[in-house]
Amino acid sequence: MRHANEPPALAQPVLDALLRADIGLLVLSADEQYVIRHCNALADELLTPHVGKIVGRSVLDIHDQLGVSNDRFLAGLEKARQHGEFRFPLKLSAKDGEHLLDARVRVTDSSDESPAGYLFVAIDRTALAASEDMRGTLQRAVDQSPVAIIISDPQGIIEYVNACFTQNTGYTAEEVVGQPAGYQRSGQTGRETYAALWQALRAGRDWRGELLNRRKNGRLYWDDVHIVPLMNAAGKVAHYLSIQEDISERKQNEDTLRLWATVFENSGEAVMITDAGNRIVSVNQAFTDITGFAPGEVIGEQPSILGSGRHEPDFFADMWHKLKTGGHWQGEIWDRRKSGEIYPKWLGISAVRDNRDQLTHYVAIFSDISERKAAQERIEYLAHHDALTGLPNRSLLADRVEQALAHAERNQSKLALLFLDLDRFKTINDSLGHPIGDALLREVTRRLLATVRDSDTVCRLGGDEFVVLAGDLADDDTAGTVAQKLLEVTLQPFEIEGHRLTVSVSIGIALHPADGDGFDILLKKADTAMYHAKDAGRNTYRFFTEQMNINVVERLFIQNRLQQAVANQEFVLHYQPQIALGTGRIIGVEALVRWQNPELGLIGPDRFISQAEESGSIVAIGDWVLREACRQARKWADDGIDQLSIAVNISTLQLHQNDFADQVLRILGETGHDPRRLELEFTESILIHDVDRVIRQIRQLKAAGIGIAIDDFGTGYSSLSYLKQLDVDRLKIDRSFIRDIGSDPDDAAIVRAITQMARSLRLKTMAEGAETSEQTRFLLAEGCEDVQGFLYSRPIDAAAFLRLFQESGGYFSRPSSTGMAAS
Numbered sequence: 001m002r003h004a005n006e007p008p009a010l011a012q013p014v015l016d017a018l019l020r021a022d023i024g025l026l027v028l029s030a031d032e033q034y035v036i037r038h039c040n041a042l043a044d045e046l047l048t049p050h051v052g053k054i055v056g057r058s059v060l061d062i063h064d065q066l067g068v069s070n071d072r073f074l075a076g077l078e079k080a081r082q083h084g085e086f087r088f089p090l091k092l093s094a095k096d097g098e099h100l101l102d103a104r105v106r107v108t109d110s111s112d113e114s115p116a117g118y119l120f121v122a123i124d125r126t127a128l129a130a131s132e133d134m135r136g137t138l139q140r141a142v143d144q145s146p147v148a149i150i151i152s153d154p155q156g157i158i159e160y161v162n163a164c165f166t167q168n169t170g171y172t173a174e175e176v177v178g179q180p181a182g183y184q185r186s187g188q189t190g191r192e193t194y195a196a197l198w199q200a201l202r203a204g205r206d207w208r209g210e211l212l213n214r215r216k217n218g219r220l221y222w223d224d225v226h227i228v229p230l231m232n233a234a235g236k237v238a239h240y241l242s243i244q245e246d247i248s249e250r251k252q253n254e255d256t257l258r259l260w261a262t263v264f265e266n267s268g269e270a271v272m273i274t275d276a277g278n279r280i281v282s283v284n285q286a287f288t289d290i291t292g293f294a295p296g297e298v299i300g301e302q303p304s305i306l307g308s309g310r311h312e313p314d315f316f317a318d319m320w321h322k323l324k325t326g327g328h329w330q331g332e333i334w335d336r337r338k339s340g341e342i343y344p345k346w347l348g349i350s351a352v353r354d355n356r357d358q359l360t361h362y363v364a365i366f367s368d369i370s371e372r373k374a375a376q377e378r379i380e381y382l383a384h385h386d387a388l389t390g391l392p393n394r395s396l397l398a399d400r401v402e403q404a405l406a407h408a409e410r411n412q413s414k415l416a417l418l419f420l421d422l423d424r425f426k427t428i429n430d431s432l433g434h435p436i437g438d439a440l441l442r443e444v445t446r447r448l449l450a451t452v453r454d455s456d457t458v459c460r461l462g463g464d465e466f467v468v469l470a471g472d473l474a475d476d477d478t479a480g481t482v483a484q485k486l487l488e489v490t491l492q493p494f495e496i497e498g499h500r501l502t503v504s505v506s507i508g509i510a511l512h513p514a515d516g517d518g519f520d521i522l523l524k525k526a527d528t529a530m531y532h533a534k535d536a537g538r539n540t541y542r543f544f545t546e547q548m549n550i551n552v553v554e555r556l557f558i559q560n561r562l563q564q565a566v567a568n569q570e571f572v573l574h575y576q577p578q579i580a581l582g583t584g585r586i587i588g589v590e591a592l593v594r595w596q597n598p599e600l601g602l603i604g605p606d607r608f609i610s611q612a613e614e615s616g617s618i619v620a621i622g623d624w625v626l627r628e629a630c631r632q633a634r635k636w637a638d639d640g641i642d643q644l645s646i647a648v649n650i651s652t653l654q655l656h657q658n659d660f661a662d663q664v665l666r667i668l669g670e671t672g673h674d675p676r677r678l679e680l681e682f683t684e685s686i687l688i689h690d691v692d693r694v695i696r697q698i699r700q701l702k703a704a705g706i707g708i709a710i711d712d713f714g715t716g717y718s719s720l721s722y723l724k725q726l727d728v729d730r731l732k733i734d735r736s737f738i739r740d741i742g743s744d745p746d747d748a749a750i751v752r753a754i755t756q757m758a759r760s761l762r763l764k765t766m767a768e769g770a771e772t773s774e775q776t777r778f779l780l781a782e783g784c785e786d787v788q789g790f791l792y793s794r795p796i797d798a799a800a801f802l803r804l805f806q807e808s809g810g811y812f813s814r815p816s817s818t819g820m821a822a823s
Contacts, residue, residue: 026101028120029108034059037117046092046099066092077118080105090122099126148223148244154237156181168223168246170216181242184213186220197227201240204229210247221248270345272364278302281361290345290368292338303364308336319349323362327351332369343370372760375753383684386460387737387750388438389445397459397467401519404471408512411472416479418468419508419526420448420486423538425464428501435743439496440503447489452482462736467523476511476543483507483541491539504539506530515544558608559615561597566620570596573628574795577804577812578647578766578788581780584812586805588645588679590788591629592795593621613651622654623663630673632798637674641805647679649711652686656693661700668704679707681732698726709766713754723761731758733784735769742774755782 026046029038035058039047047054051065060070080086090101103122142149148165152158158176166172169184176183189212200207207227214220224245232238264271270287274280280298288294291306298305311334322329330348337343347366354360384396392400404415422444429437441464448458448466457469470482487505494501508529510522529544536542565571575589595603612618626648633646654660668675680701686694698708709730710723733754741748751767758765767779770789779787792812793804 026103026120026122026124028054029117030059030120031117034118036062050092076105080107080118099124101125148242148246150181150242150244152181152240152242154240156240159239165244168215168221168244169213184211184215184223186212186214188212188220201227201229201237204231204237210251221246222251223247267365269365269367272298272303272366274303274362274364276359276361278362290337290366291335297338306335308334308342310334310342323349323351327353333366343368344373345369372756375756378750378753379757382750386462387746388744389442389460391445391458391460391466393459394461397457397461397469398519400457400459400469401522404469405512405517405519408471409517413471414473414475414479415469415471415512416473416476416482417510417522417526418470418479418483418486418541419510419523419530420466420468420505421507421530421534422464422490423504423506423534425503428503432499434740436496436499436501438740438744440494440501443494443496444490444503447492448486451485451489467526476514479509479511480541480543483509487539487541506533506538507541508533508544509541510544558611559617562595562608562612562615562617562621565595565597566617566624569624570598571621571624571628572596572602572797573625573632574797575632575646575801576788576795577793577801578645578786579792579812581776581785581787586644586808586810586812587786588647588677589801590647590649590681590795591625591632592649593625609651613653616653618651618653619657622651623667625649626664627667627671630667630671630678633677634671634673636798636802637677639802641802641810645677645679645707646673647681647709649681652683655682655686655697656690661697664701664706665704675705676707679709679730681709681711683711684713695725702727712768723763728763730764730766730786733765733767735789738767738769738775738779738789739771741778742772748778751779751784752782755779755784759783 025040026043027038027040028036028043030036035056036054037056039054044054047062051057051062054062059073063070063073076086076088085104085106087102087104090103092099092101101122102125103120106119106121108117108119143162145162145164148168149160149162150158150165151160158179158181161171161173161176165176171183193209193211197207197209206229207225209225211223211225212220213223224247226243228241228243229237230239230241264284267284267286270290271282271284272280272287273282280301280303283293283295283298291298293305319329319331328348328350330346332344333347334342334344345366346369347364349362349364351359352361352363384393385391386393401415401417407413408415425437425440428440441460444466445458445460448468452458452468452470455471459467459469461467468482468486470479473479486507490503490505494503508526508531510516510524510526510529512522515525516522525544529542533540533542572594573591574594575591577586578588578590579585580587593605595605595608597603609618612621629646629648633644636642636644657663664680665675668678682698702708707729708726709732710728711732712734713731731754733751737747737750737754739747741751755765764786765784766786766788767775767784768788770776770779770787770791772791775789776787776791796804
């Protein structure tokens with residue numbers, strides 16, 4: 001009996017119709033013994049290739065062939081008998097692939113209670129399943145896409161966003177779905193961009209572009225955007241698909257690449273890139289400017305095309321060793337330009353490796369240091385030579401004399417120092433001008449060099465004073481013969497720029513070993529003898545004798561008075577303003593000592609400082625000067641002038657006192673002066689002896705905030721390495737270089753070299769002896785920061801300086817053709 005809720009059994013007419021119909025169904029009918037009695041064309045098409053003929057065969061046999069479980073089949077038939085129908089899935093393999101069937105079995109009508117048979121009906125769901133799989137795959141692809149995907153309706157209302165959108169923007173789908181698009185707008189993309197975007201979309205066209213957007217956290221980022229209108233069957237826009245890729249990193253890399261490309265091409269330093277095989281692959285414009293080679297002439301070549309041939313193989317072996325072990329090398333190297341000129345350059349080479357630590361390139365950066373080396377060599381040269389004549393200076397002469405004395409001791413020979421002073425040179429210099437005087441000095445130099453032997457040394461001490469060192473003399477008379485020749489060549493007229501000039505010299509001679517065995521004593525005695533030659537009527541020479549004591553007595557007289565002057569406090573300070581060239585502001589003063597002698601009146605330092613140094617009284621004088629300068633500076637600060645720095649000259653003897661630094665600090669403590677407003681000036685001679693102790697003293701002063709300046713720079717013993725160790729703040733360019741910078745190219749070149757070197761060493765510069773606006777304009781153009789000289793003010797006493805400062809407001813006007821006046 002059939003239950004009330006069972007589906008009715010199929011009648012035979014219905015079965016016949018199903019078997020004939022072409023409705024995409026697989027239809028089989030079987031009797032109560034499971035023998036197949038009928039099948040339609042589709043069933044035959046699918047099953048026959050696998051199991052052969054099917055009509056008249058048992059379903060159970062066919063299942064065995066297909067590997068289908070008959071137990072499950074019979075259990076299914078039982079359910080069909082109970083409920084009238086049973087549904088089950090079925091997989092069949094065919095020539096065109098696997099088929100997925102949705103199958104049903106129903107019981108057919110019979111005349112009694114036993115079933116008349118069974119009807120099997122199945123529909124092929126293969127295409128539908130594949131379509132659903134594809135849809136799922138596409139959905140996952142969109143959801144998991146590495147770029148942001150936004151779908152909106154025609155009005156721009158967001159309908160969908162994927163996970164990448166949330167990752168890029170910080171907005172979740174819940175926050176944006178149903179809202180108008182535009183959450184990411186930064187406000188920094190031009191309106192014209194959005195106008196073009198909507199114009200394209202409304203016309204049914206795609207739009208591509210880059211937009212500067214803003215994340216939820218407020219940070220800006222770049223999107224590469226592609227928006228596509230999606231059309232419906234009617235050709236109308238149904239949706240907009242927006243694909244957005246965060247390209248912030250790429251943009252940053254592009255900006256960085258553009259920046260580096262600009263730096264590469266516009267760098268003042270040459271850049272050369274080679275591959276791992278050391279073949280040139282790229283050069284910049286500076287490379288061409290320096291070497292003369294165009295890119296096409298060197299790309300593909302090895303850097304050896306630039307070789308000068310001046311370096312040994314060991315030099316390059318060491319270079320490559322450091323490159324391979326440390327990845328970097330730098331140093332000075334000589335190369336050859338395309339023109340054939342050999343020049344020095346400073347070269348740095350770095351090895352470039354990829355993320356797998358594989359060598360890919362070498363990058364070489366270099367600069368032409370020809371001018372720098374020339375400037376350094378010039379400064380080093382000037383440290384030991386006279387700038388005007390090129391002759392050795394006192395420092396180099398002292399070294400030559402010491403060597404000659406050692407040679408004389410070994411060979412038991414004699415040597416002579418001849419001290420020459422031009423007679424009445426000052427009259428020529430003052431009447432015809434410094435350029436004529438300088439030209440005369442150079443011509444005198446030429447004649448002196450032409451007269452003495454190559455082994456002799458001619459030195460210019462300064463002004464119109466020269467010294468000749470003559471060694472390996474057979475006897476004393478030979479020195480007289482040399483002196484006579486010098487008198488004769490200098491007495492002959494000089495033709496200088498249209499002027500016929502006649503000068504003579506007075507010569508003093510000191511001999512070794514008779515007159516001493518050291519440079520200083522020989523020079524002193526030669527100087528004494530020279531003054532006797534002048535007293536004898538000039539244009540003659542004199543040997544030193546012990547009776548020549550007039551100058552000695554005079555010096556003793558001054559030294560005795562100096563001792564009394566220290567005890568009686570007869571010294572006063574005058575102050576010369578120091579000016580910032582760029583603004584005209586008074587930035588400080590230099591304290592200059594004067595001797596107020598009761599008998600002789602006000603005496604300048606040139607008349608007593610050398611004797612004070614020789615006697616040692618310079619230490620006491622220097623202490624008084626420092627104390628008085630600090631006291632006066634403190635008083636000015638109390639009067640409202642509190643931004644001034646005060647410079648004080650320190651002698652070598654002072655510095656060589658063991659407690660010098662401590663003494664300076666004591667004076668600062670006693671006077672209350674700010675150490676940062678004190679600058680101590682030393683001459684380069686401090687570097688000749690006991691350098692280590694000098695450096696220790698100066699470092700102690702620097703640690704307290706005191707400024708350090710090298711006075712008369714370029715006229716004494718200069719060492720760049722010592723300048724670095726001393727941590728100097730300022731170089732004071734000697735007045736001898738400033739005087740003729742407008743007319744003497746050598747002086748101008750020296751000043752330029754000093755200022756360039758100072759800038760390279762990050763030192764300040766101050767020029768001494770500025771007397772004309774032309775000089776100050778030149779100094780300002782060359783980068784000299786500060787200046788002092790008669791153009792602004794002579795040294796004046798404290799009261800006069802206070803009036804000057806108050807009346808000028810602390811400023812001088814800029815230079816003019818007529819001079820400089822307080823504004």
